[in-house]
Amino acid sequence: MPNNLEIARSVRLRPVADVAAEMGIDAALVEPYGHHKAKLDLAAAGKQPRGRLILVTAMTATPAGEGKTTTTIGLAQALRRLGKRALVALRQPSLGPVFGAKGGGCGGGQAQVLPMEDINLHFTGDLHAITAAHNLLATLVDNQLHFNGASDLDPRRVTWHRVMDMNDRSLRQVIVGLGGKANGVPREDSFDITAASEIMAILSLARDLADLKQRLGRVLVGYSRADTPVFARDLGAHGAMAVLLKDALRPNLVQTFEGGPALVHGGPFANIAHGCSSLVATYTALGHADYVVTEAGFASDLGAEKFFDIKCRIGGIWPQAVVMVVTCRALKMHGFDNLDKHIENVACFGLQPVVALNRFGDDSDQDVAMVEQHCRKRGLRFACSDAFAQGGAGAEGLGREVLAAADQVPAEVGPLYPLSMSPEDKIRTIARRMYGARGVVFDGRATADLERVRRLGLETLPVCIAKTQKSLSDDPTRLGRPTDFDVTVREVRIAAGAGFLVAIAGSILTMPGLPREPAAMKIDLDDDGQVRGLF
Numbered sequence: 001m002p003n004n005l006e007i008a009r010s011v012r013l014r015p016v017a018d019v020a021a022e023m024g025i026d027a028a029l030v031e032p033y034g035h036h037k038a039k040l041d042l043a044a045a046g047k048q049p050r051g052r053l054i055l056v057t058a059m060t061a062t063p064a065g066e067g068k069t070t071t072t073i074g075l076a077q078a079l080r081r082l083g084k085r086a087l088v089a090l091r092q093p094s095l096g097p098v099f100g101a102k103g104g105g106c107g108g109g110q111a112q113v114l115p116m117e118d119i120n121l122h123f124t125g126d127l128h129a130i131t132a133a134h135n136l137l138a139t140l141v142d143n144q145l146h147f148n149g150a151s152d153l154d155p156r157r158v159t160w161h162r163v164m165d166m167n168d169r170s171l172r173q174v175i176v177g178l179g180g181k182a183n184g185v186p187r188e189d190s191f192d193i194t195a196a197s198e199i200m201a202i203l204s205l206a207r208d209l210a211d212l213k214q215r216l217g218r219v220l221v222g223y224s225r226a227d228t229p230v231f232a233r234d235l236g237a238h239g240a241m242a243v244l245l246k247d248a249l250r251p252n253l254v255q256t257f258e259g260g261p262a263l264v265h266g267g268p269f270a271n272i273a274h275g276c277s278s279l280v281a282t283y284t285a286l287g288h289a290d291y292v293v294t295e296a297g298f299a300s301d302l303g304a305e306k307f308f309d310i311k312c313r314i315g316g317i318w319p320q321a322v323v324m325v326v327t328c329r330a331l332k333m334h335g336f337d338n339l340d341k342h343i344e345n346v347a348c349f350g351l352q353p354v355v356a357l358n359r360f361g362d363d364s365d366q367d368v369a370m371v372e373q374h375c376r377k378r379g380l381r382f383a384c385s386d387a388f389a390q391g392g393a394g395a396e397g398l399g400r401e402v403l404a405a406a407d408q409v410p411a412e413v414g415p416l417y418p419l420s421m422s423p424e425d426k427i428r429t430i431a432r433r434m435y436g437a438r439g440v441v442f443d444g445r446a447t448a449d450l451e452r453v454r455r456l457g458l459e460t461l462p463v464c465i466a467k468t469q470k471s472l473s474d475d476p477t478r479l480g481r482p483t484d485f486d487v488t489v490r491e492v493r494i495a496a497g498a499g500f501l502v503a504i505a506g507s508i509l510t511m512p513g514l515p516r517e518p519a520a521m522k523i524d525l526d527d528d529g530q531v532r533g534l535f
Helices: 004-009 016-023 042-046 068-081 095-099 116-120 126-147 198-205 209-217 238-245 279-286 300-315 328-334 336-347 365-377 387-406 423-435 444-455
Strands: 030-032 038-040 052-058 086-090 111-114 153-158 162-164 174-176 187-189 191-193 220-224 229-231 252-256 261-264 291-295 321-326 354-358 382-385 439-442 463-466 486-495 500-505
Touching: 004 111, 004 116, 016 030, 016 038, 016 252, 016 261, 042 279, 052 068, 052 300, 052 336, 052 387, 068 086, 068 111, 068 252, 068 291, 068 321, 068 354, 068 382, 068 387, 086 279, 111 116, 111 387, 126 153, 126 162, 126 198, 126 220, 126 238, 153 187, 198 209, 198 238, 198 300, 209 238, 261 279, 279 291, 279 300, 300 336, 300 423, 300 463, 321 328, 321 336, 321 387, 328 336, 328 365, 354 365, 354 387, 365 382, 382 387, 423 439, 423 444, 423 463, 423 486, 439 444, 444 486, 444 500
Parallel strands: 052 291, 052 321, 086 261, 086 291, 162 191, 321 354, 354 382, 439 486, 463 500
Antiparallel strands: 030 038, 038 252, 111 252, 153 220, 174 187, 220 229, 252 261, 486 500
């Protein structure tokens, strides 16, 4: 059976200029990066949005994943087959998962975004630019410490760490500045993966270059010896950081397996960040399509909640329909109670999801019928999707259900909590209503962090909870629909530039490690310069 890479290479790709022209984007706003990918000028997002936004989320996944990206792409292809001007907007893959356990992030089979090799690897350099901008600020922080500048930054209270776009557990805790006075001030430091960087979140939430620069200036880097906050603007760092990011802010245009337009831009993880593609890509898509299909990372308790409470709130957008991706294997692992909880989660925002069964070749007709019966009993729209094997044709039934759902106006929609609520109560609200938790335990460090949030006047920011994607709880071993559990918050980080607080729950790590047999060990380059083993 051919793999994703072999299937992708069988397609004759359209010139990217033709894809942009189909969207109605002026050629002057398109900067090709080769023949099949391009950067779009920010002015391309200036049209009045006209499209309907469709969010794709999922139930709690199995370790292999449930094909949410494949379903998202397949749905966009199906809508085009049904005569609609449809466009898909996705996040950019990180090199960490590509070479780790999860693999690439371009979908699969006949529901991919292409060229998948480029997108999964260096693409247009956005993640490298984000890494460089983040680490530029880190070097300016250490330079400030070395020369003891006007801000009098306390080396023991630096909160800005370093990043790299790779899974590397050995860099979670490091010591910098060793080797004598000429090499800086010795202190503890750490690395996060680039997808968890606040700079990634800023790029994904900024509306334009001016907003980007202002957000960069608001990045908190630490505290002075007098206990006053020190921001990136205090170090004069935000201008140079904006220079590194000016091209990265422009959305990337590629195409689906069937030649339809696809915007792939921004790449925050949903288990440790806010899990949504960029606002500028969403604005651009909504201005050039009747239907825009986007996804939020992992399940409804993570990506979808953050999509509604962070991205939609900041961006002034709201979806007209939601798709819930399920698989028979996830239902066998987690049970129907888990699916029901995720359906309830979407209902908390005023929407009823369309359930999409991503069908695998070994799924029995009896299992499929059982899933459909369960959904029909609850009055839910349901459709099977076989986009992996059949592309858009395999998702036309799903497309029809989504179109019908998008035509229904819900009675009342809105975020989960008001911004006036205290940070503690925001976290409790998410934990109780999204996860089904009994309550929240704040350890000593988290309590101190929240007091600092109040002293800085940042208590009205929304909350982004970083927790495991393997369970509704903060314990990855608790499958299904756990009950009688508390969520433990051990730390609260201030992402003032991005515009939210990050609550670190359970044992989640912001720098992943590689598995025992990483995907990198199967990836190779043959004598003809062809990549092998990428999936």
